[in-house]
Amino acid sequence: MTGRGSGEQVTIADVARHAGVAASTVSYVLSGKRTISATTRGRVLASVRALGYHPNAGARALASRKANVIALVLPLRTGMQVPVVMRFATAVVTTARRYDHDVLLVTADEGPAGLHRIAGSALVDGVLLMDVELEDSRVPLLRELALPGVLIGHPADSTGLACVDLDFRRAGELCVEHLAAAGHRRIALLGAPAAVYDRGTGFAHRTRAGVVAAAGRLGVDAVTRPCEEGPAAVRRDLAALLAEHPDVTGLVVQNESAVGPVLAALPLLGRRVPQDVSVVAICPDELAEPSGLTCVPVPAEEVGRQAVTLLMRRLRDEPVPEVTLLEPRLTVRDTSG
Amino acid sequence: MTGRGSGEQVTIADVARHAGVAASTVSYVLSGKRTISATTRGRVLASVRALGYHPNAGARALASRKANVIALVLPLRTGMQVPVVMRFATAVVTTARRYDHDVLLVTADEGPAGLHRIAGSALVDGVLLMDVELEDSRVPLLRELALPGVLIGHPADSTGLACVDLDFRRAGELCVEHLAAAGHRRIALLGAPAAVYDRGTGFAHRTRAGVVAAAGRLGVDAVTRPCEEGPAAVRRDLAALLAEHPDVTGLVVQNESAVGPVLAALPLLGRRVPQDVSVVAICPDELAEPSGLTCVPVPAEEVGRQAVTLLMRRLRDEPVPEVTLLEPRLTVRDTSG
DNA sequence: ACGGGTCGTCGAAGCGCTTCGACGACCGCG
DNA sequence: CGCGGTCGTCGAAGCGCTTCGACGACCCGT
Numbered sequence: 001m002t003g004r005g006s007g008e009q010v011t012i013a014d015v016a017r018h019a020g021v022a023a024s025t026v027s028y029v030l031s032g033k034r035t036i037s038a039t040t041r042g043r044v045l046a047s048v049r050a051l052g053y054h055p056n057a058g059a060r061a062l063a064s065r066k067a068n069v070i071a072l073v074l075p076l077r078t079g080m081q082v083p084v085v086m087r088f089a090t091a092v093v094t095t096a097r098r099y100d101h102d103v104l105l106v107t108a109d110e111g112p113a114g115l116h117r118i119a120g121s122a123l124v125d126g127v128l129l130m131d132v133e134l135e136d137s138r139v140p141l142l143r144e145l146a147l148p149g150v151l152i153g154h155p156a157d158s159t160g161l162a163c164v165d166l167d168f169r170r171a172g173e174l175c176v177e178h179l180a181a182a183g184h185r186r187i188a189l190l191g192a193p194a195a196v197y198d199r200g201t202g203f204a205h206r207t208r209a210g211v212v213a214a215a216g217r218l219g220v221d222a223v224t225r226p227c228e229e230g231p232a233a234v235r236r237d238l239a240a241l242l243a244e245h246p247d248v249t250g251l252v253v254q255n256e257s258a259v260g261p262v263l264a265a266l267p268l269l270g271r272r273v274p275q276d277v278s279v280v281a282i283c284p285d286e287l288a289e290p291s292g293l294t295c296v297p298v299p300a301e302e303v304g305r306q307a308v309t310l311l312m313r314r315l316r317d318e319p320v321p322e323v324t325l326l327e328p329r330l331t332v333r334d335t336s337g
Numbered sequence: 338m339t340g341r342g343s344g345e346q347v348t349i350a351d352v353a354r355h356a357g358v359a360a361s362t363v364s365y366v367l368s369g370k371r372t373i374s375a376t377t378r379g380r381v382l383a384s385v386r387a388l389g390y391h392p393n394a395g396a397r398a399l400a401s402r403k404a405n406v407i408a409l410v411l412p413l414r415t416g417m418q419v420p421v422v423m424r425f426a427t428a429v430v431t432t433a434r435r436y437d438h439d440v441l442l443v444t445a446d447e448g449p450a451g452l453h454r455i456a457g458s459a460l461v462d463g464v465l466l467m468d469v470e471l472e473d474s475r476v477p478l479l480r481e482l483a484l485p486g487v488l489i490g491h492p493a494d495s496t497g498l499a500c501v502d503l504d505f506r507r508a509g510e511l512c513v514e515h516l517a518a519a520g521h522r523r524i525a526l527l528g529a530p531a532a533v534y535d536r537g538t539g540f541a542h543r544t545r546a547g548v549v550a551a552a553g554r555l556g557v558d559a560v561t562r563p564c565e566e567g568p569a570a571v572r573r574d575l576a577a578l579l580a581e582h583p584d585v586t587g588l589v590v591q592n593e594s595a596v597g598p599v600l601a602a603l604p605l606l607g608r609r610v611p612q613d614v615s616v617v618a619i620c621p622d623e624l625a626e627p628s629g630l631t632c633v634p635v636p637a638e639e640v641g642r643q644a645v646t647l648l649m650r651r652l653r654d655e656p657v658p659e660v661t662l663l664e665p666r667l668t669v670r671d672t673s674g
Numbered sequence: 675a676c677g678g679g680t681c682g683t684c685g686a687a688g689c690g691c692t693t694c695g696a697c698g699a700c701c702g703c704g
Numbered sequence: 705c706g707c708g709g710t711c712g713t714c715g716a717a718g719c720g721c722t723t724c725g726a727c728g729a730c731c732c733g734t
Contacts, residue, residue, distance in 0.1 A: 009459060011690055022714045027692060034693095037712060054457025058398030059690035062719045067395065072442065086423060093444045102460065105409065105442040107430045120391025122346060123439065290568070348720055359684045364722060371723095374682060396720035399689045 010053045019047035030055070061122065070096055070311060071104045071124040073114070073138075075131035084284050084300045085130070088152070091304025092128060099312045101125075112141050119145045126311045128152065132163075134200055148314040150307045154202060158322050162314060164307045167325035168203045168282075171296045172210025174330045175252040175280045178294070180218045182278060182337055184250035187215060187222045188241055190262065191254050194226040207254050207282065223248070227255050234261035235268075242269055250336075254282040263291055263335070278336035285331065292334035302326055347390045356384035367392070398459065407433055407648060408441045408461040410451070410475075412468035421621050421637045422467070425489075428641025429465060436649045438462075449478050456482045463648045465489065469500075471537050485651040487644045491539055495659050499651060501644045504662035505540045505619075508633045509547025511667045512589040512617045515631070517555045519674055521587035521615060524552060524559045525578055527599065528591050531563040544591050544619065560585070564592050571598035579606055587673075591619040600628055600672070615673035622668070629671035639663055 016023040021040060028034040029044040036044075047053075061067045072092055074085060093103045104124055106114050108131060115138055118124050126148035129138060134156045142149045143160060154163035172189070179187050189211045191197070192204040208224050215222030223245055227237045234257070242248065253262055259281050263273065271277040281288055285297035306324055313320050353360040358377060365371040366381040373381075384390075398404045409429055411422060430440045441461055443451050445468060452475055455461050463485035466475060471493045479486045480497060491500035509526070516524050526548045528534070529541040545561050552559030560582055564574045571594070579585065590599055596618050600610065608614040618625055622634035640663060647657050 009690085010457070012692095013690080023691080024693075024715075025713060028713085031692080034713090035711065040712075052453075052457065054454060056399070056690050057458040057460040058395045058404065059719090060458075060692080061395030062393070062399050062689090062721085063691040063693080065692095065719075069441070083420075089442065090444060093442055094446075097447065103442045104406070105426065105430055105440045107427060109431075110434065116389075117391060120347070120389065121394040121397075123394040346720085349722095350720080360721080361685075361723075362683060365683085368722080371683090372681065377682075393720050396689090397722080399691085399719090400721040400723080402689075402722095 009056060010051045012053070012055065014051055015044065015047045015053050018051060019044045065122070066125050066315075067123060068100060069102045069104050069124045070308070071106050071118055071127045073106045073108055073127060073129050075108045083286055084298055087300040088130070088304045091301040092308055095305045095308040099308065101308075101312075112138050115141055115145065115147065119147045125315050126150070128307050128311060134202065148311060150311045150314070152303060152307060154323060156200075161322060162310045162320045162324070163322065164303055164310060164324045165203070165326065166298055166303070166328055168206040168328075169210035169213075170325070171282050171328035172207040172212075172252070172254075173214035174210075174296055174328055175282065176211050176214035176218065176220070176222065176250075178280060178330055178332070178336065179250035179252070179278055180214075180220050182250075184278060185220050186245065186248045187211075187220055187250040187252065188245060188248045189222065189224040189252045189254065190227045190238065190241060190258060191224055192226060193228050193255070197226055204254070211252060227253075227258050229255070229257045231261040231264075234258045235265045238262055238265050239269060242271070249277055251277055251279045252282070253279060256283050256287060259283055259287055259291070259293065263293070273335050274337045280330070280336050282328075288331070288333065294331065294333045294336040296328045296330050299326055299328075346393060347388045349390070349392065351388055352381065352384045352390050355388060356381045402459070403462050403652075404460060405437060406439045406441050406461045407645070408443050408455055408464045410443045410445055410464060410466045412445045420623055421635055424621075424637040425467070425641045428638040429645055432642045432645035436645065438649075449475050452478055452482065452484065456484045462652050463487070465644050465648060471539060485648060487648045487651070489640060489644055491660060493537075498659060499647050499657045499661070500659065501640055501647060501661045502540070502663065503635055503640065503665055505543040505665075506547035506550075507662070508619050508665035509544040509549075509589070509591075510551035511547075511633055511665055512619065513548050513551035513555065513557070513559065513587075515617060515667055515669070515673065516587035516589070516615055517551075517557050519587075519615060522557050523582065523585045524548070524557055524587040524589065525582060525585045526559065526561040526589045526591065527564045527575065527578060527595060528561055529563060530565050530592070534563060541591070548589060564590075564595050566592070566594045568598040568601075571595045572602045575599055575602050576606060579608070586614055588614055588616045589619070590616060593620050593624060596620050596624050596628070596630065600630070610672050611674040617667070617673050619665075625668070625670070631668065631670045631673040633665045633667050636663055636665075 012023045012026050016026045021044060025036065025040065026044050029036050029041050072089065074089065096103050128150050130152045132151045132153045132155050136155050139155050151161055151163045153165050176187055189208060191208060196204045211222055211224060225237065225241050227234060253259055262279065266273055266277060273279055279293065281293050281295040283295055285295065288295035303326060306326065310320050310324065349360045349363050353363045358381060362373065362377065363381050366373050366378050409426065411426065433440050465487050467489045469488045469490045469492050473492050476492050488498055488500045490502050513524055526545060528545060533541045548559055548561060562574065562578050564571060590596055599616065603610050603614060610616055616630065618630055618632040620632055622632065625632035643661060647661065650657050
């Protein structure tokens with residue numbers, strides 16, 4: 001039994017009285033900001049437990065000027081890469097709790113105004129920004145508000161910020177290295193939709209660069225080609241690719257929505273997997289695993305953990321690297337050989 | 338320009354000084370809890386805007402004893418019906434903002450302890466509990482803590498609580514009614530995994546009851562059968578079902594992970610859709626829509642909205658119904674006729 | 675013209691916590 | 705044996721806000 005079930009809030013004064021000390025002493029025991037004798041500390045902690053004391057968040061925030069809450073700004077506009085976001089959110093919450101922080105959920109569609117509100121009201125100590133665009137209006141705002149923030153992905157100008165992302169260039173290289181090691185000499189990248197490249201989105205360009213670089217280094221041919229979304233479009237783009245380059249035997253796919261259709265369409269195009277064509281994808285592992293697809297997973301949990309860790313460091317005013325790239329790993333399954 | 342970009346917090350005293358009134362007057366203007374002359378109000382609001390004032394959340398929470406934050410307890414343990422959860426969360430955040438509340442994200446794996454912490458620290462005013470089990474340890478705790486809460490789904494004993502859920506019984510009826518109206522006389526329900534029924538999970542039982550009841554009422558045959566997860570298992574269970582009941586022409590599927598495999602497997606089992614067999618699913622619309630599947634969608638947004646609305650009502654100490662069932666609607670597409 | 679209501683505003687008292695300065699008690703050193 | 709220096713604890717002063725009671729000013733009816 002934790003003393004009292006429900007009822008009125010237990011205050012620090014209650015604990016102090018129960019332990020026979022001053023309220024400030026209780027505070028110091030709990031924060032460890034001053035030395036307290038072992039006996040007193042023991043008595044206080046016992047009282048805390050006996051009364052089921054939890055410090056009042058509002059009062060604490062007011063007095064200490066820190067909320068112990070961070071905001072997670074998610075691209076909740078429907079139609080995103082949902083499972084990844086979810087796993088990411090889980091990791092963020094879990095990690096934040098480990099640092100004794102809670103997580104406030106904010107939707108991206110509140111936009112810059114949301115950041116203003118949150119910063120102005122001191123609701124949170126810092127912000128995790130997902131789904132950052134190359135020229136994101138919230139990024140300069142973050143700088144201006146002096147609101148500690150960590151970005152997932154990275155914008156064009158990342159000076160003075162902290163960004164976490166998968167090292168997509170390395171991911172591209174990894175795929176090519178794997179295929180080359182398996183003996184493939186003609187490789188193709190079936191990439192993101194053309195619009196994504198045109199927008200100059202970082203991850204797509206970096207992956208392509210990695211593929212091309214690795215191919216050059218290893219002396220294999222590599223062609224790259226955008227790929228539109230939707231089963232029909234994927235089939236069309238894949239067919240076109242194979243028509244132009246019929247001798248391709250290694251395929252890198254970086255387009256979540258293309259994974260399924262590609263695997264379905266290859267046999268129809270006369271290519272058995274992996275006998276005729278090896279397929280490697282850069283996509284969430286959930287998507288790859290059930291199909292036995294060799295892939296470089298997007299490590300959502302790891303990104304979440306890293307992001308929180310960086311933010312905590314910033315909150316302590318410790319220096320953090322501007323860009324943190326996560327090392328990709330390739331999981332070999334049945335579609336490559 | 339909103340006055341000052343970054344820098345120190347603007348307090349209510351700053352606004353009061355700027356407007357030439359007392360701080361309490363500013364407070365009353367903002368809360369509307371006392372009548373204030375139009376001229377004064379105008380002056381105050383102008384100052385608020387000029388200075389870019391946002392009330393300090395901690396101070397406000399401390400003084401008013403309400404945090405203006407609600408907790409959303411999500412089943413973030415990986416492997417849930419992810420897209421639904423996501424849309425639900427979006428709706429919750431958006432609706433909560435409309436009531437001037439923010440949303441704290443809590444993972445279910447913090448369990449009862451998390452509720453204790455949150456309640457004890459007055460971090461939130463109320464709780465939205467998702468993924469409620471029939472005998473959920475958090476439910477009695479909610480009662481004991483006198484923490485206003487709204488449940489998504491409903492537990493065995495819902496007295497004194499507020500629950501929101503899709504009316505699954507009605508959903509089951511709806512599916513049967515639709516199939517019967519199309520002339521089908523032998524109908525099968527391919528349901529949740531057996532374990533789900535064994536756990537006594539409400540929605541599965543209620544759906545089955547609805548199917549059986551409607552079939553009885555309409556004088557059609559209905560068989561029901563659990564269905565395990567995973568493409569292979571689904572194929573097996575479906576094949577078994579059709580072997581035992583080869584004359585089934587109407588199929589109700591209530592198992593997200595089964596939808597794709599069922600549609601893929603039916604042709605292989607010699608059944609064309611919808612010529613030989615009509616298929617109706619109870620599943621997220623995203624899943625059904627791309628396949629042209631007739632379905633009763635799970636209205637995640639609507640549930641989220643309702644849940645927040647109910648919670649807000651509870652926070653205002655207004656009476657709320659113990660159980661709120663959402664009327665299911667059936668969307669006719671290509672797989673039934 | 676005067677008492678009784680509003681109406682609009684103000685000042686002060688907290689809400690529960692952190693933090694700063696103060697201050698005994700006790701230590702070891704010369 | 706007395707003096708400076710920790711060490712451990714306390715009291716008080718806010719943090720920025722809401723809210724309560726008070727109190728002029730004004731309007732009404734008579």
